[in-house]
Amino acid sequence: MTDEFVGVPVTPQDVGQKPVDCRKVVRLEGDRYIQRVELVDRNGNPITDSVEGSLVVSDIDHYLIHAGRTWVVSDTVSVLAGANLDFLIVNGALGEMHVKEFSFSSTLATASVIFYRDPVTTANGTQQTLQNKNWGAQSNTPHAAVYIAPTVTSVGVQLEHFQISGGKQTGGSVQGGGDEWVVPINRKGLLRYTNNAAQTDSVSFTIKFLDIN
Numbered sequence: 001m002t003d004e005f006v007g008v009p010v011t012p013q014d015v016g017q018k019p020v021d022c023r024k025v026v027r028l029e030g031d032r033y034i035q036r037v038e039l040v041d042r043n044g045n046p047i048t049d050s051v052e053g054s055l056v057v058s059d060i061d062h063y064l065i066h067a068g069r070t071w072v073v074s075d076t077v078s079v080l081a082g083a084n085l086d087f088l089i090v091n092g093a094l095g096e097m098h099v100k101e102f103s104f105s106s107t108l109a110t111a112s113v114i115f116y117r118d119p120v121t122t123a124n125g126t127q128q129t130l131q132n133k134n135w136g137a138q139s140n141t142p143h144a145a146v147y148i149a150p151t152v153t154s155v156g157v158q159l160e161h162f163q164i165s166g167g168k169q170t171g172g173s174v175q176g177g178g179d180e181w182v183v184p185i186n187r188k189g190l191l192r193y194t195n196n197a198a199q200t201d202s203v204s205f206t207i208k209f210l211d212i213n
Contacts, residue, residue, distance in 0.1 A: 061100070061210075068137025069211040070100075071130045073146050076204045079195040087191040087207065088124055088150040091183045094211070097143040099181040099189060101208040104164065108197040111164040115181075116156040119190035125150035143211045144183070155190055180210070
């Protein structure tokens with residue numbers, strides 16, 4: 001068998017990702033040579049399944065985690081009876097971002113969650129600490145920031161509305177954004193959690209977004 005490297009046709013843009021080479025493989029089978037092209041990593045290892053020989057690929061969500069471009073903020077907070085808790089998502093000028101998921105879990109069973117586009121605010125509120133899904137990429141700079149309790153003068157355009165209604169159970173939960181929302185540069189989004197109960201609610205939340213260059 002003769003192996004010959006031919007060019008470097010694919011080089012991922014993300015720092016820390018392994019570049020990919022294209023290798024031409026020539027084999028003598030019987031009285032003729034068979035030639036094929038393989039995708040290999042920098043160490044010359046084929047990027048194929050060892051059993052079936054099929055190309056090994058990652059879905060985009062998995063890939064963006066490895067690339068250090070997936071961010072999460074998650075915590076538990078108290079919301080007074082009849083009060084709103086607002087989350088402001090501010091995308092900056094670094095690039096497009098996608099709101100992939102937001103989820104809320106309540107100890108009570110009566111609340112609403114509404115997602116808005118382009119709210120008007122006079123103050124951002126308290127900035128939250130974002131965690132990178134790739135522990136080794138925590139020093140990356142996220143495209144967006146998340147704040148709690150902004151000063152809102154207009155909620156903007158309503159996009160999604162969910163109700164938490166637990167019936168006989170002691171609590172409830174809601175999750176939205178499974179298909180993701182695309183947020184261009186220098187745009188804002190608002191998540192509003194409203195406690196419709198007559199007592200203070202304990203709310204766990206998670207917001208996840210992806211940086212897209």
